[in-house]
Amino acid sequence: MKTHEKLRAMRKEAKLSRRELAEISGFNEHTILAYERNQNPPSNDYVKFCALYFGYELSSIQDSAKELEKMSENEQVLGIYKEIENCDFNGILENCDINTNDYTPSKYAEFVKLQSIMAKLEKSKQYAKQDLELLALLNSLNAEIKDSLKALIKSIIAKGATK
Structure with missing residues (x-):
């Protein structure tokens, strides 16, 4: 399965329309459509957003030879934490003092959307x-x-x- 097919499959599995995903993420609905139809290659930012939001390994989305692979909830929280806090570290979530309720996919979506709005402003x-x-x-x-x-x-x- 190719990247654009995987992106569509993840969205559909989550029972989201393109419009809903656009509202959640701040990415343009027409851009999402172009990515899913393979009219444009998806941006790295969009693929990374989908990986963290839907909880899939980034490499499994990008590599056509791999099947989609879910990440653990801890990996997802840690990935979202790293994106929101703009930090780069390798650690294990169990030994960190991180409130997992502060780093949910919906809060990550809000963060990405705000970043997009701030860049436009x-x-x-x-x-x-x-x-x-x-x-x-x-x-x-x-x-x-x-x-x-x-x-x-x-x-x-x-x-x-x-x-």
Whole structure:
């Protein structure tokens, strides 16, 4: 079974529609559809999300020669903990002071969704800042330079339209 088939199978086994998974995860519903139909290769972030959320070994999802393999609940909690806390360690959950109720698949989904929203907000702030800087620059130019820039832009557009 190929990766895209495994992703679809995991979602269906959990009795989730693509829309529900999109709402849970913050990944776009159309993106999920494209991944499951093998129209686009799934992103590493999406595959990792599915592995941890549904509780499957990442390697079993990525390797077409392997069958889907469930991870233990402890491995799932530890994987979610590592993602949320952004830590990289090798340890055994039984010897750690981790409240397993704080690292559930649903809380992981909330975390991933918030990360996605924050990244979009950060990106929009960057664009807004660039737009404001450009606007300030244009406002500082005198009328003659503005007219020259407008003419240059129009000529560039006209050349592009003739090609």
